[in-house]
Amino acid sequence: MTELNEAEVERLYRRLEREAKAGGYNLNPDEEFTRDLVRGLLTNEARFGYPACPCRLSSGVREEDLDIICPCDYRDADINQFGACYCALYVSEDVLKGEKSLGSIPERRPSPEERSREAAVARGSFLPGSAPVWRCRVCGYLCARDEPPEVCPICKVNKDRFERFAPQSMPVWRCRVCGYLCARDEPPEVCPICKVKKDRFERFM
Amino acid sequence: MNVVTVKGQNRGKVMLYALSTCVWCKKTKDLLSRLGVEYSYVFVDLERGAERKKAIEEVTRFNPACSFPTLVINDQKCIVGFKENETREALGL
Ligand code: SF4
Numbered sequence: 001m002t003e004l005n006e007a008e009v010e011r012l013y014r015r016l017e018r019e020a021k022a023g024g025y026n027l028n029p030d031e032e033f034t035r036d037l038v039r040g041l042l043t044n045e046a047r048f049g050y051p052a053c054p055c056r057l058s059s060g061v062r063e064e065d066l067d068i069i070c071p072c073d074y075r076d077a078d079i080n081q082f083g084a085c086y087c088a089l090y091v092s093e094d095v096l097k098g099e100k101s102l103g104s105i106p107e108r109r110p111s112p113e114e115r116s117r118e119a120a121v122a123r124g125s126f127l128p129g130s131a132p133v134w135r136c137r138v139c140g141y142l143c144a145r146d147e148p149p150e151v152c153p154i155c156k157v158n159k160d161r162f163e164r165f166a167p168q169s170m171p172v173w174r175c176r177v178c179g180y181l182c183a184r185d186e187p188p189e190v191c192p193i194c195k196v197k198k199d200r201f202e203r204f205m
Numbered sequence: 206m207n208v209v210t211v212k213g214q215n216r217g218k219v220m221l222y223a224l225s226t227c228v229w230c231k232k233t234k235d236l237l238s239r240l241g242v243e244y245s246y247v248f249v250d251l252e253r254g255a256e257r258k259k260a261i262e263e264v265t266r267f268n269p270a271c272s273f274p275t276l277v278i279n280d281q282k283c284i285v286g287f288k289e290n291e292t293r294e295a296l297g298l
């Protein structure tokens with residue numbers, strides 16, 4: 001394994017912390033634990049060319065691992081349900097404030113067998129209107145344009161993490177304060193735009 | 206397969222399937238060491254080719270999700286994830 005440069009660990013740690021805060025997320029306050037995860041992300045970046053989840057087995061093929069490139073597609077649902085993502089790199093407000101403790105949580109990613117079955121079924125549906133609606137699979141951000149953006153403006157994942165949004169496949173939430181829309185099972189903990197709390201969101205669609 | 210054995214008190218066959226980058230796997234290893242039991246572990250992510258396939262097959266037999274850590278005691282009891290109490294109990298400690 002390649003030797004990790006501690007300055008690099010520090011740099012990524014700070015960047016993740018900054019981006020988490022800007023997007024309304026929290027890094028695990030246990031610094032030693034979190035730094036270990038950052039080392040894992042850097043190791044995977046060096047091994048595979050992308051920061052695959054440190055707590056999951058990567059195939060080494062980007063296309064097969066898209067859903068587990070950090071932040072993974074399962075992060076937000078796990079934060080909502082368990083107070084942390086699978087690795088516990090990201091935690092909920094309750095955990096941050098020490099009102100909830102952390103442990104190992106169940107794996108939400110479908111099993112290898114389920115994944116190969118899903119891949120066989122064609123994804124995406126067609127939408128009326130002048131431009132397709134794209135959904136960031138990580139944070140639920142929606143936008144209508146010919147192609148998804150290069151980088152999700154909310155959670156900063158790459159273009160290939162977007163999917164065509166099929167209405168009714170998932171609830172759409174509206175921030176009552178600033179009007180921000182997103183499609184996900186539950187509203188985010190904090191509005192990524194105006195920073196108000198989850199309870200300021202309403203069901204829009 | 207590159208299986209490493211850590212010496213300690215014999216509590217039966219204790220096999221840990223782990224990932225070299227995973228913090229919960231690390232916690233499980235630390236726990237086993239702290240408990241002082243003899244155990245073996247393999248970093249599945251560092252295995253290649255046929256050995257890797259074999260390791261994945263072994264994990265999947267006990268844990269179809271193929272998630273980590275997977276701890277197998279005496280080829281029958283399987284503990285998925287870092288579970289301190291369950292692990293102590295299974296080892297009678
Ligand atoms: S967000 Fe997902 S990929 Fe990133 S550390 Fe957490 S569980 Fe792993």
Ligand SMILES: [Zn+2]
Binds near residue numbers: 137152155
């Ligand atoms: Zn996003």
Ligand SMILES: [Zn+2]
Binds near residue numbers: 176177180192193195
């Ligand atoms: Zn808002």
